[in-house]
Amino acid sequence: MDVKKVFVIGLDSAPPELLFGEFIDSLPNIKRLVSSSIHGAMRSTIPAITIPAWMCMATGKTPGELGLYGFRHRKDYSYDKMWIAHSLMVKEKAIWDYIVPKKSILIGVPPSYPPKPVNGWLVSCFITPDSSVNYTHPKEFKKEVESVVGEYVFDVPFRKDDRDSIVEGVWEMTKKRFELIRYMIETKDWDYFEFVEIGLDRIHHAFWRYFDEGHHLHEKDSKYKNVIPNYYKLIDKEIGKTVKLLDDAAIAIVSDHGIKRMKGCFAINQWLIEEGLLKVKNKSILEKRGVKFEQLDVDWSRTTAWAWGGYYARIFLNVKGREAKGTIKPSEYEKVREDIANAVKSIRGPDGEKWKTKVFYPEDIYPVCRGDKPDMLVYLDDLYWRSAGTLGYETPYLLENDTGPDDAVHSEFGVFSLKLPDADRGIEVTCSIYDFAPTILSLFGLNPKKFGLRGNVL
Secondary structure (H helix, E strand, C coil): CECCEEEEEEECCCCHHHHHHHCHHHCHHHHHHHHCCEEEEEECCCCCCHHHHHHHHHHCCCHHHHCCCCCEEECCCCCCCEEECCHHHCCCCCHHHHCCCCCEEEECCCCCCCCCCCCEEEECCCCCCCCCCCCEECCCHHHHHHHHHCCCCCCCCCCCCCHHHHHHHHHHHHHHHHHHHHHHHHHCCCCEEEEEECHHHHHHHHHHHHHCCCCCCCCCCCCCCCHHHHHHHHHHHHHHHHHCCCCCEEEEEECCCEEEECCEEEEHHHHHHHCCCCCECCHHHHHCCCECHHHCCECHHHCCEEEECECCEEEEECEECCECCCCECHHHHHHHHHHHHHHHHCCECCCCCECCCEEECHHHHCCCCCCCCCCEEEECCCCCEEEECCECCCCCEECCCCCCCCCEEEECEEEEEEECCCCCCCEECCEEHHHHHHHHHHHECCCHHHHCCCCCCC
8 A cells, every 4th residue: 555644653651451442432532543443462572661662663673683672781791881772873774764755754753862864854752861952853943843842841750759740741741742743744744754752651650559459559549540541631632633634644553562560679689699690799788778780899700690670681691701700601601591591580479479580582582683782681570570770678579669669660562553544444453563664664655575674564
């Protein structure tokens, strides 16, 4: 099918259980789109996290091919050097590169800071430091953005106790974003338009305990109990006003991953110490709570493994010839890794309950592994338990997040909906995030098989 325009609504962390299920009848505009669309749960990347998932969706490439395994990355296999993900590290072509000379508008698609040239217009994403920097392409477009919405808002701090300010900030950010989106629809000549609203993710993480009665920290009858459903209604209202401006466009609704309650945090490095795999010289520092890994005086000459925290855990092995003070012989690497993986999978919950922990080896799940890949990626109890990188607790099991209030974790399935012009019925599918780019390119009359993309045309 050859369409004239494609408009992509990106809702960070939208889960099918809510968007297509529990909330759908209170979202008339989204329901109207979904009911006549190809739609269903969309399996995310491994790891199921904002960066790299959105760019995997846009490029049809895996995290290994992009060399993006999360927000931060090791550098030169050192113990302390790292770099933070940014747009210039993405070397693969995205949808908007393949469809040139057609014009694209991109707003908030991670990672898009610093802004890279695009045949059209770009406003960078939530990793942008603030509005004082250049955040648009072309550069002079920044003045036009600010003439429409004033100071542009990229993100809102959400791991804090002042919940009222989070609500105020996210509502303001979202309204400004949609105001700019509608302005761009009406004033620019475009063929492909994609935006990502990060507000949904922030609202999920900050208010899940008040919404989910099954959450271990649930507060009944809190004044915040309706924040999540009310934000979905705000999104629906803004989408309704926006799609009225679209005549003959194919309209997609997608998310990078889903969301679910956080059962707690597991201090992975503390566990590694208990298992004798991570050796520390200054053990007295562990009498304090929330000790950062950087504060440890690690005895690298006796250490086998260490980890990074996050919604998933990354475990690194200390290999001779790769790390400066490696302890694992390359010939023993596979056995040591397998032993540690089995130990991780045997971890049980605080009450002895069995966990559904998944351990992934990068070379098994990616056709190519660029950059300094972790030796293991770990989903603790199917992502229900967040990995805490800090230490110094009475037990590795923490009831709350170690880096500030956070009520939710990611889930493996986001959403996919594609309404084609003149479609009058819905078709339910189960798909992969890698199917997105091939499907969109096919709408523009291109053959994605020529580009070596993962996934299939839906």
